[in-house]
Amino acid sequence: MSVLIRGGRIITAADDYIADVFIDGERISLIGESLDIPADTVIDATGKYVLPGCIDPHTHLDMPFGGTVTIDDVESGQTAAAFGGTTCHVDFCIQPQGSSFSDALADWRSKAEGKQVIDMGYHIAVTDLREGGSLEELASLPDQGITSYKLFMAYKGALMVDDETLFKTMEVAADTGALVMVHAENGDAIDVLVKRALAEGHTEPHWHALTRPPETEGEATNRAIQLARVAGAPLYVVHVSCRESVEPIALAREKGWDVYGETCTQYLFVDYTFLERPNFEGAKFVYTPPPRDKANQEVLWNAVRNDVLSAISTDHCAFNWDGQKTLGKDDFSKIPNGGPGIENRLQMIHHFGAREGRISLNRMVELLATNPAKLFGLYPRKGTLAVGSDADVVVFDPEKRVTISARTHHSKIDYNLFEGTEVQGSPEVVLLRGNVLVEGDSLVAKPGIGQFVKRAKFGDELKPARLAPSAA
Ligand code: URP
Numbered sequence: 359m360s361v362l363i364r365g366g367r368i369i370t371a372a373d374d375y376i377a378d379v380f381i382d383g384e385r386i387s388l389i390g391e392s393l394d395i396p397a398d399t400v401i402d403a404t405g406k407y408v409l410p411g412c413i414d415p416h417t418h419l420d421m422p423f424g425g426t427v428t429i430d431d432v433e434s435g436q437t438a439a440a441f442g443g444t445t446c447h448v449d450f451c452i453q454p455q456g457s458s459f460s461d462a463l464a465d466w467r468s469k470a471e472g473k474q475v476i477d478m479g480y481h482i483a484v485t486d487l488r489e490g491g492s493l494e495e496l497a498s499l500p501d502q503g504i505t506s507y508k509l510f511m512a513y514k515g516a517l518m519v520d521d522e523t524l525f526k527t528m529e530v531a532a533d534t535g536a537l538v539m540v541h542a543e544n545g546d547a548i549d550v551l552v553k554r555a556l557a558e559g560h561t562e563p564h565w566h567a568l569t570r571p572p573e574t575e576g577e578a579t580n581r582a583i584q585l586a587r588v589a590g591a592p593l594y595v596v597h598v599s600c601r602e603s604v605e606p607i608a609l610a611r612e613k614g615w616d617v618y619g620e621t622c623t624q625y626l627f628v629d630y631t632f633l634e635r636p637n638f639e640g641a642k643f644v645y646t647p648p649p650r651d652k653a654n655q656e657v658l659w660n661a662v663r664n665d666v667l668s669a670i671s672t673d674h675c676a677f678n679w680d681g682q683k684t685l686g687k688d689d690f691s692k693i694p695n696g697g698p699g700i701e702n703r704l705q706m707i708h709h710f711g712a713r714e715g716r717i718s719l720n721r722m723v724e725l726l727a728t729n730p731a732k733l734f735g736l737y738p739r740k741g742t743l744a745v746g747s748d749a750d751v752v753v754f755d756p757e758k759r760v761t762i763s764a765r766t767h768h769s770k771i772d773y774n775l776f777e778g779t780e781v782q783g784s785p786e787v788v789l790l791r792g793n794v795l796v797e798g799d800s801l802v803a804k805p806g807i808g809q810f811v812k813r814a815k816f817g818d819e820l821k822p823a824r825l826a827p828s829a830a
């Protein structure tokens with residue numbers, strides 16, 4: 359099968375020009391001016407942007423957490439992603455305490471079987487190096503294409519690891535070429551604050567934020583940076599939400615250390631006051647780290663603009679308000695932590711970032727596609743539009759007006775963090791490896807089309823075999 363995308367404005371992290379894209383099979387075969395080549399499918403992209411498929415490096419699909427399971431499984435979560443122009447994501451495979459990493463991976467792979475709508479990889483979330491996975495097993499994972507290790511420095515009594523586990527994992531990463539990811543919050547201090555607040559009778563959702571002050575994020579971010587430096591491992595700090603965490607990352611990067619950070623769409627738009635909404639509506643915004651004071655939003659926009667932060671992910675971790683968030687009706691600490699967002703990242707960042715002049719279109723592509731691909735071993739197979747790259751393409755209509763709503767989104771969740779927000783610009787056609795996935799309001803391709811991608815080690819490239827330069 360071949361596809362010709364005609365006359366669109368091609369935007370990558372580096373370029374912006376009008377051209378045609380010819381796709382032969384699963385990959386981009388030619389990019390040029392006025393290509394006169396017959397194709398099975400011709401897409402007229404005049405007046406549209408042609409973008410690389412976006413990559414979401416931080417999602418939680420079909421994940422048990424907080425006494426329940428996320429409402430989006432692989433099929434519904436990836437369908438929502440596809441409508442939003444995301445063609446590849448890296449999900450967290452969580453090692454249950456006492457389990458080996460291979461058992462955890464087999465379990466997570468089975469959840470994806472036959473359901474994949476887009477391509478995906480896994481980060482392994484290390485929770486237990488004593489009874490479950492061994493350091494040797496951890497060291498074997500990068501050769502299987504699992505090239506990032508995630509550690510939670512919070513969620514005491516559940517996913518949290520101690521500094522010994524964190525540091526030993528970092529040492530393994532330094533040896534094996536994996537990237538270490540941290541959820542940076544001081545879980546011990548937060549545990550004290552949560553218990554005290556509950557003992558004093560504070561049960562409402564906004565206490566989620568009051569018991570997780572920004573300093574606890576800043577402290578853990580700095581600790582992780584210093585420990586990664588000692589271990590000699592590269593570090594990626596997930597869901598950065600505030601100045602206290604941005605500053606140590608900025609300092610480390612100024613020094614030239616291998617330190618990277620992401621923020622998520624919601625931290626740029628949702629602030630602390632959302633948690634105070636009456637009638638338990640505030641529970642919709644209980645995710646971790648919590649929504650912060652509004653002043654942090656400018657700090658985060660500056661950080662994504664100035665390359666202090668390298669990516670914007672979604673941390674899509676969807677729980678229904680009715681029946682799941684309500685588990686914490688009388689106790690904020692029992693509200694499952696997490697929010698949705700996998701479908702609206704490109705729309706939101708395009709409108710409020712690129713369209714309103716906070717970042718350039720090139721930077722938008724870099725934050726949503728190219729940098730995630732580079733950091734997580736998918737580039738240049740994914741994350742750009744180039745000859746030989748997977749034909750993961752978004753034909754994006756920059757004029758289309760959309761009102762974001764749970765009534766029209768494709769996730770199974772019963773609310774949307776950005777409900778009622780009006781944006782201009784939305785994906786029109788989305789292709790995955792040359793297959794039309796989404797066309798307007800229709801999902802064209804069937805679940806099962808998505809593949810697991812074996813990712814390259816940190817700093818290495820993932821080239822399609824036929825196009826890799828020969829070793830000679
Ligand atoms: O609240 C959140 N972010 N839930 C998902 C788990 C995590 O911490 O990323």
Ligand code: ZN
Pocket residue numbers: 541596597646647
């Ligand atoms: Zn987290």
Ligand code: ZN
Pocket residue numbers: 416417418673675
């Ligand atoms: Zn997360």
